[in-house]
Structures are given as C-alpha cells and as structure tokens.
Amino acid sequence: MDQYQQFIHKSRYARWLPEESRRETWEETVTRYVDFFKDRKQLKGKDYDLLKEAIMHQDVMPSMRCMMTAGEALAKDNVAGFNCSYLHIDSPRSFDELMYVLMCGTGVGFSVERNFINKLPEVAETFHKTDTVIVVSDSKIGWASAFRELIAMLYAGKIPQWDMSRIRPAGARLKTFGGRASGPEPLIDLFNFCVEIFQKAAGRKLTSIECHDVVCKIADIVVVGGVRRSALISLSNLSDPRMAKAKSGDWWRHEGHRRLANNSVAYTEKPDFESFLSEMQCMYESKAGERGIFSRVAAQKIAARNGRRDSEQDFGTNPCSEIILRSNQFCNLSEIVVRPEDDLDTLKKKTEVAAIIGTLQATLTDFRYLRNCWKKNTEEEALLGVSMTGIMDHYLLSKGDSPDLEKWLEQIRDVAVKTNEKWAAKLGINQSAAITCVKPSGTVSQLVDSASGIHPRFSKHYIRRVRSDKKDPLAVFMEAAGFPVEQDVMSPSSAVFSFPVKSPEKCTTVKQVGAMQQLQLWKAYQNHWCEHKPSITVYYTDSEFLQVAQWIWENFDLCSGISLLPYSDHVYQQAPYEEIDAEKYEELLAAMPVGVNWEDLGNFEQEDNTTGSQELACVGGACEIV
Known part of the structure; x- marks a missing residue:
C-alpha cells in the first residue's frame, strides 16, 4: 500500500x-x-x-x-x-429500533410517506409531568430501551424524568466496539427535543416533517464512539409540501439535524410531465440535488426481473440508494x-x-x-x-x-x-x-x-487533502515523519495533510465524461449487471440539465439510484481534491517522506485513539471526504 x-x-x-x-x-x-x-x-x-x-x-x-x-x-x-437497512415509520417502535440500528453503525433508509405515518397512534391531547424516572443503562440496548420508554410515555401524554448517571462520561473508551463514548449530553438533548415535538403534536398524529426531524435528531446524537456520523435517506410523497421545503431557506440555522438525511421523493407511479418538471425545477434551484428520485415502480420492476424475488412489496432503499429493500x-x-x-x-x-x-x-x-x-x-x-x-x-x-x-x-x-x-x-x-x-x-x-464505484477519477494527477485533529497521535506521528502539513484555514484545531496522486494511464476523468455519457453507462449496468441498482452521482452543466431531465423522464421505469448535482470547477483553498499537472505531481512526490514505518505510530500513542470510519449522508462525494 x-x-x-x-x-x-x-x-x-x-x-x-x-x-x-x-x-x-x-x-x-x-x-x-x-x-x-x-x-x-x-x-x-x-x-x-x-x-x-x-x-x-x-x-x-x-x-x-x-x-x-x-x-x-x-x-x-x-x-x-450490515451496511444497509430500511424501514417505514409506521410504528412507535420504528424510532427506537432505528436508533439501535444506527448505533451499530448501519446506514438507514426510512419513509415518512403518509400511508405509513398514518399508522402511528395519535398523541395525547394534554401533557403532564410525572414522577416516573427512566434509568438509562450504558449500552446500545440501554439507550434504545430508554428511548422506547420515553416515546411510549409521550404518546400517553406523560413527561417523565430521566437518570443518565450510569452513562460513561464523554471520552471514555468503548472496549468492545472501539472508539470513545459521547457521554450523556447528546441523549439528554434528544429526549428534550422529543418532548418538545410531541407537545406541539398534542391531540393529533405526528406529521411527516416531525417524524423526519425525530429520526434526523436520533442520527445527530448517534456517534458510536466515533464509529461514523450516521447516514440516512428519507423518502416522502411528491405532494408533501412540508418535506419539499425541508431544506429551504436558512434551515441549517434552526434545523441543523436535517443535514443528516438525503431527501428523495418516493414515486409510486410515473408522474404527469408537469409535476415531474416542477420537481426537477426545485431540484435545480436547490443546487444540492434534493429532493432526489426514488421510483418504487422502478424498484418493483427491477425486483421482478430475476424471478427469485417477491416484487409486490413497498420497497425502499438504503442511504446510497444501491439496494432495493423491504x-x-x-x-x-x-x-x-x-x-x-x-x-x-x-x-x-x-x-x-x-x-x-x-x-x-x-x-x-x-x-x-x-x-x-x-x-x-x-x-x-x-x-x-x-x-x-x-x-x-x-x-x-x-x-x-x-x-x-x-x-x-x-x-x-x-x-x-x-x-x-x-x-x-x-x-x-x-x-x-x-x-x-x-x-x-x-x-x-x-x-x-x-476510481469510486461507477464514478470517474478526479483528474490524471491531483492533490488529495485530508484533515485531522492536531492532537490526534496519528497527526503528530505524520508531522514528525515529514508528511507535508499545513494549518486548516477553517479550523484552528485541525491540520491538513496533502498527498500527490497519479491515476492509471487509461482511466476516465471527470472532465472526459459528460452527464449523458454517465447516464448511458448507468443504464448499461442497471440492465446487464444489477439485480439491485447502480448508485451514481451525475454532475451536469446548465446546458445539459434539460437533456438530463428528458432522459430521466423517458427512462423513468428504470430510474432509481441517481443523484443529480450541478458541476462546478471552482477551486477553493485546501479543497479535498485539486487538479495538478504531471510536473507538479513529480515535484510534490519528491517532497514526500520515504521509507515511513507506520508501526512507529505506536511510539506516539499509549491508549485507544481510533475513531472508525466516519461517513456523511451520501451526497456529491461526501462519502469521499476524509
């Protein structure tokens, strides 16, 4: 390596x-x-x-x-x-089970479509505080069980107290799962958040956006000893105005937890052209590829092709949208x-x-x-x-x-x-x-x-930058070993390491392939390789967008697993990727340390500082950000 x-x-x-x-x-x-x-x-x-x-x-x-x-x-x-899971939000148990699955490090797809959330019970008309104390045990099941108890009490209009004293403090080592404990504060934050949500819903059922927010808040607090930042995809109805506007305006100021989920429309039939174009227009204006497209019709047709699967299911998908799941x-x-x-x-x-x-x-x-x-x-x-x-x-x-x-x-x-x-x-x-x-x-x-999945390489030669906490023993070791490092301009506590990369001679790079070529390749893999789906992020220019929209309309019965994002060649300071020429590559390569013994890292740490693979919601190469 x-x-x-x-x-x-x-x-x-x-x-x-x-x-x-x-x-x-x-x-x-x-x-x-x-x-x-x-x-x-x-x-x-x-x-x-x-x-x-x-x-x-x-x-x-x-x-x-x-x-x-x-x-x-x-x-x-x-x-x-397991990497992937999916569930409808159709039972109070959906919330605590989802928490447990996320705490195990598995990505979760979920649906807040009205035919599923309408199966949830009504919230009590009035609320009152009780002397009941939820004692939280210090384990994944302990957290999930306590959350299950809270949700049940809130549906009944009771606001309990909670005892988090058994939870290890932030930074304590997690011996079995690896990494570090997050302490009780995130769970306290989630409990208070849910009390507020349920009180606002008194006398009615939770709305799609309220269910969505509870799930996103669960994901926000679940960093399993640093194993990963939780990955989610949220499916909703085309005609749901609340979910359509979930990331409108300055949502990140007041609903920052919503960043944890990619949002997609779950199409149960091919829409009329006007509705489809309207949704594509919203996606274009968002500049963030949302809401994305998940066609349940396409998923059912794909599932039926090999003759080994019951295709009459209300299928969903995982956060990266390559697996068709019940x-x-x-x-x-x-x-x-x-x-x-x-x-x-x-x-x-x-x-x-x-x-x-x-x-x-x-x-x-x-x-x-x-x-x-x-x-x-x-x-x-x-x-x-x-x-x-x-x-x-x-x-x-x-x-x-x-x-x-x-x-x-x-x-x-x-x-x-x-x-x-x-x-x-x-x-x-x-x-x-x-x-x-x-x-x-x-x-x-x-x-x-x-190259990642079905995506092209960034360029023939490029700089790959990674960020690390300055106090992390790995960062201290790398600086001592002579790896090129600089101060992170966005974070005083972080360092940025740079690695020169040379791609294979005949590889395809981003600038060599347009949006329509990417879609053509995606279709070949959907028809001839995948019994599930190919997950792809297609980057389009303004001149390509209408052509892309038309292609998706014409191939709607296949389309599931495609994310669309506007192409940008804007270069910003300390970007994760930066294109360079062959001469610059050789210059940077010569500056890299030679003969580094990575086992010497043991001289820089005497206790567990591992964090595990951390992944963001899967949009636009976010899973490649290190």
Whole structure:
C-alpha cells in the first residue's frame, strides 16, 4: 500500500490492540476478519486461504462494517456487520429500533410517506409531568430501551424524568466496539427535543416533517464512539409540501439535524410531465440535488426481473440508494476491485470471491433487541450487495455503448448468482433474492486506490487533502515523519495533510465524461449487471440539465439510484481534491517522506485513539471526504 492507503487504513479501519498498545497492521485487520468466519466453522482450508489472499491484495473487499467489527463486537451485535437497512415509520417502535440500528453503525433508509405515518397512534391531547424516572443503562440496548420508554410515555401524554448517571462520561473508551463514548449530553438533548415535538403534536398524529426531524435528531446524537456520523435517506410523497421545503431557506440555522438525511421523493407511479418538471425545477434551484428520485415502480420492476424475488412489496432503499429493500430488512455489501489490467477471467475469479464473502456475511442474523420481522425478512431474502469499484479505471467496463460490455457484465453476474447458490446451500441459508449492485465506494476506493464505484477519477494527477485533529497521535506521528502539513484555514484545531496522486494511464476523468455519457453507462449496468441498482452521482452543466431531465423522464421505469448535482470547477483553498499537472505531481512526490514505518505510530500513542470510519449522508462525494 502507498502512503495514502496506509493513512486510510490506520485512521479508518485499524482496531486498537490493547495488549500491545498499538493499532493493527493491514494483515492483522484482514486476519481478524477471516478468522471470525473460521471460528464460526464456516470457513476453512483452501477457501480460507483464497479469501484472505484476495482481501490482503485488495482484489476484493468485504463489508467494511463487518471488517471493522469482526470479533467480539460483531459476535455480540450481528447488525454491525450490515451496511444497509430500511424501514417505514409506521410504528412507535420504528424510532427506537432505528436508533439501535444506527448505533451499530448501519446506514438507514426510512419513509415518512403518509400511508405509513398514518399508522402511528395519535398523541395525547394534554401533557403532564410525572414522577416516573427512566434509568438509562450504558449500552446500545440501554439507550434504545430508554428511548422506547420515553416515546411510549409521550404518546400517553406523560413527561417523565430521566437518570443518565450510569452513562460513561464523554471520552471514555468503548472496549468492545472501539472508539470513545459521547457521554450523556447528546441523549439528554434528544429526549428534550422529543418532548418538545410531541407537545406541539398534542391531540393529533405526528406529521411527516416531525417524524423526519425525530429520526434526523436520533442520527445527530448517534456517534458510536466515533464509529461514523450516521447516514440516512428519507423518502416522502411528491405532494408533501412540508418535506419539499425541508431544506429551504436558512434551515441549517434552526434545523441543523436535517443535514443528516438525503431527501428523495418516493414515486409510486410515473408522474404527469408537469409535476415531474416542477420537481426537477426545485431540484435545480436547490443546487444540492434534493429532493432526489426514488421510483418504487422502478424498484418493483427491477425486483421482478430475476424471478427469485417477491416484487409486490413497498420497497425502499438504503442511504446510497444501491439496494432495493423491504421494510425492516438488512443487506450486506462486498466489492470487486477492478484494475486496469483485468480481463474477463480475472473479473470472474474476483466475483466468485466477493459472492462467497457476501454469502458468509448473510449468515449473521442473530439480531438482538429488534422485532422478529427484521430477522424474518433478512433471512427470507438473504440479500447480497456484490459491487464493483474502479469501473472508470478499466478500458472496457467504462464504455457504456459497447456490446462487449453487456456480454461481460452478464457473464460476471452469472458467476455471482451461481456462487451464491452453491455457498448458500453449503451454509444452510436461502439463496439470495438479489445479489449485484454498484455502490459509491467512497472510503473503500481510497483504501484500494481505485476510481469510486461507477464514478470517474478526479483528474490524471491531483492533490488529495485530508484533515485531522492536531492532537490526534496519528497527526503528530505524520508531522514528525515529514508528511507535508499545513494549518486548516477553517479550523484552528485541525491540520491538513496533502498527498500527490497519479491515476492509471487509461482511466476516465471527470472532465472526459459528460452527464449523458454517465447516464448511458448507468443504464448499461442497471440492465446487464444489477439485480439491485447502480448508485451514481451525475454532475451536469446548465446546458445539459434539460437533456438530463428528458432522459430521466423517458427512462423513468428504470430510474432509481441517481443523484443529480450541478458541476462546478471552482477551486477553493485546501479543497479535498485539486487538479495538478504531471510536473507538479513529480515535484510534490519528491517532497514526500520515504521509507515511513507506520508501526512507529505506536511510539506516539499509549491508549485507544481510533475513531472508525466516519461517513456523511451520501451526497456529491461526501462519502469521499476524509
């Protein structure tokens, strides 16, 4: 791994080894993951060696949620192994279950469509304070149970007291899950927020925006020892004015928690052209790609294609919108890392390994705390999300108009399906109802040095900048080792490190591909690779917008998983990416330290300072911000 890849591993995926007072090496991280399944008697011999070697060489990646938590944490909370989940907000239990899922580090899609939230009970007409004290235990289940109790009491018009004295103070080490405790203050904030919301709703049901705000506030306070900032997608009706304006005006001043969710319309039929154009106009004016498009009709048609899935479901999706999900269901992800030199045979071999990994991960259904419907749905469909990253680094896989591409994708997809069928029988679980997708692959693509998902590289040569707290031992170590560093102009407590990056010779870059080419490639992957969906962020210029809107209208029965954002080549100070020429690249490369021993990091920290992979709501490359 190069210096930048080492940084990503050490800062995002390496667990702390208390007995040795240091962070894991890459080999130790991989070994911990494969040993987890060996210890479950599911992996041995040549298969064990095959998976370990493929992950070690970064040919294939597992669920990084699974990789981060493999061991005691994952054995205790199987939910932590899953990347994606979805639920309708149709029961008071939706709120506390969603909290628990987020605390396990899993991304959540949710719907506040009126046909679901209308199933919620009415809030009591009057409120009164009670002597009841909710005692909060210091665990994920403790927090979720206390929140469940609060919601039940608020529906009954009772305002309890709460005792947070058992919660560890902010900064205390979380031994099992890794990272640091956030202390009781965020939970107190959430409880007070919900009391206020419910009092305003006295004598009626919660509105869509109130449900949305409660969920976003839950996500706002859930930073599981720094494991991640929660990722959400919120689905709402086209005709919902409250949700249409959720991010209008200066919402960030008073409803800052709303930043945690991407907002999309859930289309239950193809709208009339006037309504569609009006919504596209709002999206254009927002300059933030919201509200996005989730077509339930498209999801149902896609689900029906392979003959293995009940397509008559009110499907939703995960935050990055590559997985088609029932309510109260999980999906795990694995990934084929496409390299420029890959041929059809090497891609088939990688796909086989990725499908084995996904099928192993699908056995993790011993869910604590959640209602049985989560286990039932997850086991029944045993969903996989076998994805590709580095598509735009490859000479053929990046060509949306090539008939050879269609043949390759279908052959590779068939390998995934057959491998899953074989391994599902071997492991005693159901064959997966849907297997293939394309995920955005923000942080993983940086760990393995590939273009992210189906997206192009930033440029042929560029500077990659990352931010770190100056007091973080990793930052202190890197500065001492001679990595180029400067003061963060936006934050006095942060440092900015710069890494020069050279893309593969024949890769596709942002400026080489227009919006319509991106959409054409997306369609090829939807039709010939994905049993779920390809997730893509399409950047458009003003001159392309109407053409893009027309394309989406004409392909509406396919369109689900597309985010649209205006293209900007504006360069600002200390941007995460900055284009440079080959000469500047060589100059910056010469200034990088040589022979850095990353194990020397152990000399700079004597206790756990890991934070885990932190991800923002998946809009416009936010998952690539480090």
